[in-house]
Amino acid sequence: MLMVLFGGIFSFSGDGFDLYVQNNDIMENGLATPLSESLIRTLNSTQAFDVKMIPPNQDMESLIHDKNAARILMVPKGFQSDTEMGSSIVLLRYDQSQASSSSLVGIVKSVLDGLNADIAGIEPIVSLQEENMVSNSLRFIDFFMPGVVGISIMTTGVFGAITTNTKYRTNGVLRKLATTPLGKLEWLSGMVFYQLILSILGAMLVITVGTILFGIAIRPTILTLLILLSGGLAFPGFGMIVARLVKNEESADAAGNAVTFPMMFLSGTFFPLDAMPEIVQIVARFMPLTYVNEGLRNSMLLGKPEAAFGNAIIVLLFAFVAIVVGSLITSWRDED
Amino acid sequence: MPAATVVEVQNLVKRYGDVVAVDNISLKVKKGKILSFLGPNGAGKTTTVEILECLRSPSSGIATVLGLDVSNSSDQQKIRQRIGVLPQSFNTFGLLTVKENIEYFISMFGFRKQTDADSLIRLVDLEDKKDAHYRTLSGGLKQRVGIAIALVNDPEVIFLDEPTSGLDPKARRGVWSVINGLRDSGKTVFLTTHYMEEAEALADSVIIINNGKIVAEGPSSELIVIHGGARSIVLKEPGDSIVKAIRAWNSNTWFDGNSIKITMNDGSDVAKIVDLAQEYEFDLSNMDITKPNLEDVFLRLTGRTITEDGGTR
Ligand SMILES: Nc1ncnc2c1ncn2[C@@H]1O[C@H](COP(=O)(O)OP(=O)(O)OP(=O)(O)O)[C@@H](O)[C@H]1O
Ligand SMILES: [Mg+2]
Numbered sequence: 001m002l003m004v005l006f007g008g009i010f011s012f013s014g015d016g017f018d019l020y021v022q023n024n025d026i027m028e029n030g031l032a033t034p035l036s037e038s039l040i041r042t043l044n045s046t047q048a049f050d051v052k053m054i055p056p057n058q059d060m061e062s063l064i065h066d067k068n069a070a071r072i073l074m075v076p077k078g079f080q081s082d083t084e085m086g087s088s089i090v091l092l093r094y095d096q097s098q099a100s101s102s103s104l105v106g107i108v109k110s111v112l113d114g115l116n117a118d119i120a121g122i123e124p125i126v127s128l129q130e131e132n133m134v135s136n137s138l139r140f141i142d143f144f145m146p147g148v149v150g151i152s153i154m155t156t157g158v159f160g161a162i163t164t165n166t167k168y169r170t171n172g173v174l175r176k177l178a179t180t181p182l183g184k185l186e187w188l189s190g191m192v193f194y195q196l197i198l199s200i201l202g203a204m205l206v207i208t209v210g211t212i213l214f215g216i217a218i219r220p221t222i223l224t225l226l227i228l229l230s231g232g233l234a235f236p237g238f239g240m241i242v243a244r245l246v247k248n249e250e251s252a253d254a255a256g257n258a259v260t261f262p263m264m265f266l267s268g269t270f271f272p273l274d275a276m277p278e279i280v281q282i283v284a285r286f287m288p289l290t291y292v293n294e295g296l297r298n299s300m301l302l303g304k305p306e307a308a309f310g311n312a313i314i315v316l317l318f319a320f321v322a323i324v325v326g327s328l329i330t331s332w333r334d335e336d
Numbered sequence: 337m338p339a340a341t342v343v344e345v346q347n348l349v350k351r352y353g354d355v356v357a358v359d360n361i362s363l364k365v366k367k368g369k370i371l372s373f374l375g376p377n378g379a380g381k382t383t384t385v386e387i388l389e390c391l392r393s394p395s396s397g398i399a400t401v402l403g404l405d406v407s408n409s410s411d412q413q414k415i416r417q418r419i420g421v422l423p424q425s426f427n428t429f430g431l432l433t434v435k436e437n438i439e440y441f442i443s444m445f446g447f448r449k450q451t452d453a454d455s456l457i458r459l460v461d462l463e464d465k466k467d468a469h470y471r472t473l474s475g476g477l478k479q480r481v482g483i484a485i486a487l488v489n490d491p492e493v494i495f496l497d498e499p500t501s502g503l504d505p506k507a508r509r510g511v512w513s514v515i516n517g518l519r520d521s522g523k524t525v526f527l528t529t530h531y532m533e534e535a536e537a538l539a540d541s542v543i544i545i546n547n548g549k550i551v552a553e554g555p556s557s558e559l560i561v562i563h564g565g566a567r568s569i570v571l572k573e574p575g576d577s578i579v580k581a582i583r584a585w586n587s588n589t590w591f592d593g594n595s596i597k598i599t600m601n602d603g604s605d606v607a608k609i610v611d612l613a614q615e616y617e618f619d620l621s622n623m624d625i626t627k628p629n630l631e632d633v634f635l636r637l638t639g640r641t642i643t644e645d646g647g648t649r
Pocket of ligand 1: 380
């Protein structure tokens with residue numbers, strides 16, 4: 001539900017509309033040729049983009065990577081002389097998966113049409129060469145999607161553990177179970193395992209719905225599964241600890257909300273953490289959801305398996321500690 | 337050969353902070369007997385049975401079940417294998433059927449002592465409800481499911497904590513007949529209750545507990561002879577004036593608002609009451625002469641009676 005809502009709002013809003021322009025058509029005196037100069041000025045005057053000049057010969061790949069550039073226009077060397085000879089090109093590289101792409105192409109094309117009309121040839125002289133690229137600048141929905149998966153496994157695990165433990169403790173079923181040879185660890189591991197399965201199923205559902213509804217181009221990997229598994233263990237463990245403080249079934253939901261809501265907002269679910277105040281960034285480091293979110297993004301969106309593996313290890317550590325502490329403090333027999 | 341002792345408790349004490357829930361009690365239960373542990377709310381019944389079930393640990397004293405020490409953790413595991421428990425306010429998985437619940441608990445005890453769910457269902461007379469979801473059953477039937485579950489490991493001793501609390505008289509009798517069936521199959525039963533009638537009807541012997549202390553023990557007939565006192569004259573719905581007159585004449589009376597009970601010293605008391613009845617125009621068809629029962633025993637020992645809901649008055 002939440003995902004549909006946020007997804008709908010953000011998938012169309014797009015990010016800024018930067019256009020990186022590299023002019024390689026430089027004269028011997030170091031100045032740009034008049035024709036290329038005027039082309040860029042025209043582009044700028046459309047006000048459709050935020051034109052950002054980059055020096056000639058700068059490496060495109062590093063630009064894409066470091067500046068998250070999603071649109072680059074390149075005027076090749078010899079543009080003016082080629083035009084005078086009757087045929088020239090301008091190269092446009094952009095991320096075709098982005099919603100803003102078609103308007104970008106449209107605007108650039110109309111600028112070039114204007115230029116061609118000025119030159120007044122019969123055949124258009126300047127043509128546009130388009131090239132696709134995979135940009136690093138994510139649409140919000142792409143960024144948000146792994147966060148939704150994270151929320152899903154967090155709420156399943158935390159609420160599942162709290163309600164199961166509280167319900168069976170207050171309705172007397174645990175008291176009966178405690179009189180049998182069943183041990184606390186068997187009961188708790190069964191409970192955690194059950195929540196784990198629910199979490200994974202929930203996550204798969206979210207991913208499927210997200211892919212179909214919003215066309216999110218994510219690529220779940222084996223590391224994604226590892227993150228889901230470790231999160232699926234960490235959150236029920238966390239829930240067990242909270243459940244110890246819950247008196248009755250009525251307050252179980254409130255307790256669940258009290259821990260999941262702050263985590264949801266402080267763990268980089270909706271917005272990248274580095275855009276957050278420093279204090280939030282510090283707090284986030286202590287929350288398992290932060291590493292789940294990062295791990296999911298690293299593994300299924302950004303293609304950073306090493307980083308994802310690191311995240312998985314941290315989440316597993318959280319899981320281990322939570323389950324051990326949770327089991328120790330969960331009362332079974334001899335609760336006075 | 338005297339019957340073996342199945343449960344033995346010596347100087348058992350359980351404190352919760354400042355509250356002494358069980359105050360230095362000692363008792364024995366012989367094999368094949370039904371013991372009624374009778375007392376009002378808060379007397380310490382549940383605390384005692386939960387110590388025997390290895391759910392709580394004693395503050396001091398010794399308790400053994402089947403010769404095994406409840407304070408020894410390796411013995412505890414053996415005890416759990418060999419006892420059956422119906423906890424107070426028993427509950428189980430509401431969305432499983434009667435049969436599924438029983439099978440679930442059978443599986444809990446491994447394969448060694450497997451009993452067959454259907455024969456347990458027959459034993460507690462629930463054949464027509466075996467596929468009903470547990471949560472749809474009435475209170476009395478739920479308790480019977482609980483008893484069936486208490487029997488899944490073919491236990492040597494069964495602890496039933498207030499098996500009929502809150503049930504109507506008909507449902508209560510249904511549970512009683514199941515418990516009587518346990519006696520016939522030779523099981524030892526440790527039954528807690530606050531119903532005098534239940535203790536009297538089911539038990540081979542009764543232990544009365546009040547404020548954590550044992551106040552009397554023995555077969556109910558013996559307790560009645562020793563502590564119950566003489567027969568009583570009971571007048572139902574007496575007028576205020578006759579109550580006043582009776583109290584002025586005899587201090588050994590008990591009035592619960594509905595009827596007045598006069599413990600007899602000798603036969604002349606009957607003549608006196610008949611005289612008073614004529615004087616105050618009391619309808620003598622509302623007069624009864626009753627034998628003493630456990631209620632009188634509890635009244636004489638504690639000065640109070642146990643009400644229907646388990647409180648005292
Ligand atoms: N976990 C506990 N912590 C503190 N006090 C307790 C606890 N359990 C029982 N008590 C107290 O110990 C006393 C004995 O309680 P217990 O439950 O054994 O009584 P009971 O005879 O079973 O009563 P009931 O008929 O109400 O079930 C009571 O005063 C009760 O309040
Ligand atoms: Mg009790």
